[in-house]
Amino acid sequence: MLSKKMEKAFNDQINAELQSYYLYLSMSVWFTSQNLEGFAGWMKIQAQEEMAHAMKFFDQIHERGNAVKLQAMDTPKATWKSPLEAFEAAYKHEQYITGRINNLVKAATQENDYASNSFLQWFVDEQVEEEASAMAVVDKLKMVSDHPGGLYMLDREMAGRGAGGE
Numbered sequence: 380m381l382s383k384k385m386e387k388a389f390n391d392q393i394n395a396e397l398q399s400y401y402l403y404l405s406m407s408v409w410f411t412s413q414n415l416e417g418f419a420g421w422m423k424i425q426a427q428e429e430m431a432h433a434m435k436f437f438d439q440i441h442e443r444g445n446a447v448k449l450q451a452m453d454t455p456k457a458t459w460k461s462p463l464e465a466f467e468a469a470y471k472h473e474q475y476i477t478g479r480i481n482n483l484v485k486a487a488t489q490e491n492d493y494a495s496n497s498f499l500q501w502f503v504d505e506q507v508e509e510e511a512s513a514m515a516v517v518d519k520l521k522m523v524s525d526h527p528g529g530l531y532m533l534d535r536e537m538a539g540r541g542a543g544g545e
């Protein structure tokens with residue numbers, strides 16, 4: 380069973396992952412409004428990944444014999460000045476999530492909770508990928524800068540993201 384402290388921390392993380400889901404879904408809506416369907420699709424897949432992250436914590440809490448407590452969600456930001464600003468925000472958000480995961484590992488270590496520590500290692504690795512994939516798009520957007528032709532090509536490339544995510 381999880382300690383009360385870890386139970387609360389895992390429930391808070393369900394909420395954080397769902398907020399990530401909501402943020403990227405909101406970005407997907409915004410990209411659609413900008414006629415950038417490739418970016419919109421990429422963000423939709425990213426949102427689905429975030430839902431899967433939330434469900435990993437959800438299932439883990441139940442597996443440990445604890446109680447899931449769902450919390451209120453914040454309304455996500457809905458507009459960005461440019462695709463670059465949106466992806467810079469996504470990258471910053473992933474850094475924030477990495478910080479949260481690291482704090483969870485710290486808490487599990489302090490509690491001698493080896494099972495949680497092992498469970499969290501998947502997220503430690505995942506965050507390396509999450510930051511890298513957001514940063515890769517930031518770099519590409521900086522390359523195309525304000526050239527509509529480049530942005531059009533990049534949008535087509537973004538449409539290639541498979542259902543498995545990257």
Ligand code: OFO
Binds near residue numbers: 395396509
């Ligand atoms: Fe984007 O990794 Fe979960 O939140």
